[in-house]
Amino acid sequence: MTTDQPTVATEEIRESPSLVRSLVRGALTAKGRGGDLSTRRLVRRGVQVDRGHLADYQRLVGAAGGDVLPHAYPHLLGFPLAAKIMSDKDFPLPMPGLVHVENATTVHRTLTADQAYDVTVWAESLRPHTKGRLVDLVTLVEVDGEAVWQETSTYLQRGAGQADAPRGAAAPGIPAGDPCARWRLADDLGRRYAAVSGDVNPIHLHPLTARAMGFPRAIAHGMWTGARTIAALGPQSTGPSRSHVWFRKPVLLPTTVDLVVDRSGSAQVAALRATKDPETIHLVATLEA
Known part of the structure; x- marks a missing residue:
């Protein structure tokens, strides 16, 4: 049959x-x-x-x-x-x-x-x-x-x-320790990424349009935070490689964020966390080259 x-x-x-x-x-x-x-x-x-x-x-x-x-x-x-x-x-x-x-x-x-x-x-x-x-x-x-x-x-x-409901692949544990990078994100980051990506979702462009969508301030594009994190893990990401990004808390602009990385395993594990409140995790990512 x-x-x-x-x-x-x-x-x-x-x-x-x-x-x-x-x-x-x-x-x-x-x-x-x-x-x-x-x-x-x-x-x-x-x-x-x-x-x-x-x-x-x-x-x-x-x-x-x-x-x-x-x-x-x-x-x-x-x-x-x-x-x-x-x-x-x-x-x-x-x-x-x-x-x-x-x-x-x-x-x-x-x-x-x-x-x-x-x-x-x-x-x-x-x-x-x-x-x-x-x-x-x-x-x-x-x-x-x-x-x-x-x-x-x-x-x-x-x-x-x-x-x-079935659960998908779970994110790895959050790396501990001091940050290897600290990024100060300006309030116009969403507009600058929108100009390059074409993604003009109002939640990214201005506090007023973000507020109308339920956010207190404009938020960074998830694909910017993911791309910035993966790029920081080294040039091997441009060759044969696999990444997985789990988006957690939105990044409200302007702000400062810390990148923490664990390179001890076969895959690098990275997390982007709020500088003022390290318990606030914006994303977790893995990169295997």
């Missing part, structure tokens, strides 16, 4: 979708969402890296300059496609209020700005969580049919949870 498998439809996108348009559409169509995940995939072929844009990103996340792409840079190539998927009416969860809770990345080989990339994005694994529901947005980057980079971004829709 055979079981019918859902047909996967691939839609080719010639131009990068507007992130602003996706955010607006996602807000206007938030009500009435539900049902199952679509199996649709969006793909952009022959994506070129703008070297000026790459240099701006490298400076902002503390990565080395040059043609080598930082560990998390390809996220920017796929995020407009992911935002379009989440904003479309066939996506079952309302886009406003989705919380980015985890990010897992695999770099299969060093990537450089002189190559053209095929970028495919799809949603999968809609599942219950103790605090609501989770969904994964997967980004696959290929060169001539070879997978060179892949990312799974996990989002939480807060709501009625399921007490016995």
Whole structure:
């Protein structure tokens, strides 16, 4: 006996979708969402890296300059496609209020700005969580049919949870000891990262717009904190490597944060914590090269 498998439809996108348009559409169509995940995939072929844009990103996340792409840079190539998927009416969860809770990345080989990339994005694994529901947005980057980079971004829709929901990979313990870096984050960090990433979610841009969304001040983008942390762990992150980031407490701007790292195991373990209150952990990350 055979079981019918859902047909996967691939839609080719010639131009990068507007992130602003996706955010607006996602807000206007938030009500009435539900049902199952679509199996649709969006793909952009022959994506070129703008070297000026790459240099701006490298400076902002503390990565080395040059043609080598930082560990998390390809996220920017796929995020407009992911935002379009989440904003479309066939996506079952309302886009406003989705919380980015985890990010897992695999770099299969060093990537450089002189190559053209095929970028495919799809949603999968809609599942219950103790605090609501989770969904994964997967980004696959290929060169001539070879997978060179892949990312799974996990989002939480807060709501009625399921007490016995399966738990995913647990974050490692928080490294102890003195910080190896201290970063003073200005109040305009969200606007500067938005200018590079295109992610103009109001919670990142200004205290007034953040307050309207329930935050006392603007918050740093999770992908900035993750990228800054991974870049600080060394150049091996740009070669074959795997990372996993668990986002904990939002980083309210302006502030000062400390990076603590444990390099004793096969994978580096890092945590970003508040300088004034070391018990406040903003993220935990692992990097295995």
